[in-house]
Amino acid sequence: MRKKGDDKMMLRKSGYKATPARLAILNVFKRAKKPLSAQEVIETLHETDQATVYRTLKSLEEKGILRHIDLRHNHAHYELADLAEHHHLVCLECGKIEIVHHCGMEETQNRIVRSSKHFAEIKQHALEFYGVCKSCAARQKKL
Amino acid sequence: MRKKGDDKMMLRKSGYKATPARLAILNVFKRAKKPLSAQEVIETLHETDQATVYRTLKSLEEKGILRHIDLRHNHAHYELADLAEHHHLVCLECGKIEIVHHCGMEETQNRIVRSSKHFAEIKQHALEFYGVCKSCAARQKKL
DNA sequence: TTATAAATGCGAATTATTTGCAAATAATTT
DNA sequence: AAATTATTTGCAAATAATTCGCATTTATAA
Known part of the structure; x- marks a missing residue:
């Protein structure tokens, strides 16, 4: 777990100003046990404007x-x-989330369910890759 | 590729009425070469209300x-x-989508990029499982 | 300190999705 | 074929999610 001061450094190293809003948002995530939505962050930090939260x-x-x-x-x-x-187990009914470590893959789905505390069944999974397409890569080189 | 009449059967078998709106929406997807958003469907079928599209x-x-x-x-x-x-290659810059068949996994990412027509780099991937949690499964049994 | 580019807050605009309800209609029954 | 009925639809309005423009503030570098 990162110490307080380290976050300031980290933000500066990434080219950002170490503002109170950003440090506060990072702290919210450090305390969180699961992925957070923008709304959840906004509700936690009612002193920070929602536009700032989204932008951050x-x-x-x-x-x-x-x-x-x-x-x-x-x-x-x-x-x-x-x-x-x-990875995450997401309930199609109520949205409950559980964290899954030690993942192998589809064949492993059954094993994951068996070792899951909260889930009864896995019905689907989604796997997406995110990257940069060639035309965007070319454009970025030019700039 | 399914024939026209088959869709009617298919919908009925799933417990739905085979309405013109549903058949039209299915046809939009049959013609599509990539995943479609609700808006894209709505724009294609300007005779169908957006609420109907979302519900369908x-x-x-x-x-x-x-x-x-x-x-x-x-x-x-x-x-x-x-x-x-x-799976899908999604450009982080412009949103371009390319379909990827024959996927193995993370180790395979490099191979996928090399054989991709449009992508220069894969930076991330996401894998999520979707299922039913135990409390929802229990509740469903009761009903 | 001061200069300045970056970041924030505020309000309003956009985009995405959902809802309630009356009217329409597909499938079933008569 | 008409009557019945549970689904489904359209419409308009509500809500949710996200973004934008712009004036003001502020973190950092000089």
Whole structure:
């Protein structure tokens, strides 16, 4: 777990100002046990404007400090990117989330369910890759 | 590829009425080469109300006829569930989507990029499992 | 300190999705 | 074929999620 002062350094190293809003948002994520939505962050930090929260989440994501998580709720979730590799069990009915470590893959689904505390069944999984397409890569080189 | 009449049967077998709106929506997906958003469907079928489109997408998803795809745009995408297994390359810059067949996994990421027509780099991937948690499973048994 | 680019707050705008309800209609029964 | 009925639809309005413009503030570098 990172110490307080380290976050300031970390933000500066990423080219950001170490503002109170950003430090507060990072702290919310450090305390969180699961991916958080923008709304959850906003409710926790009622002193910070929602536009600031949205902007901060997006820029921290761009620098790889936060990771964007899609849970098929109708809004984005985020978590700290430096967490150990893991995946999420998402309840199609109530939205409950459970963290899964030690993942192998589809064949492993059954094993995961058996060792899960809260889930009875896995019905689907989603795997998406995120990267940069060639035309964007070319354009970026030019700039 | 399913024939026209088969869709009617298929919908009825799933417990739905075979309405013009549903058949039209299915046809939009059959013609599509990539996952579609609700807006894209609405624009294609300007004779169908948006509420109907949203409701239809959701119910077709519930019956496993459509598959929900998260592409980190700010809205859901869907595709026909009976497509061969595949994943998606999503450009973090412009949102371009490419279908990837023959996926293995993370170690395979490099191979995927090399054989991709449009992508220069994969930076991240997301893998989520969707299922039913124990408390929801219990509640469903009762009803 | 001061200069300045970056970041914030505020309000309003956009986008995405959902809801309630009356009218329409597909499938079933007669 | 008409009557019945539970679904489904359209419409309009509500809500949720996210973004934007702009004036003001502020972290940092000089």
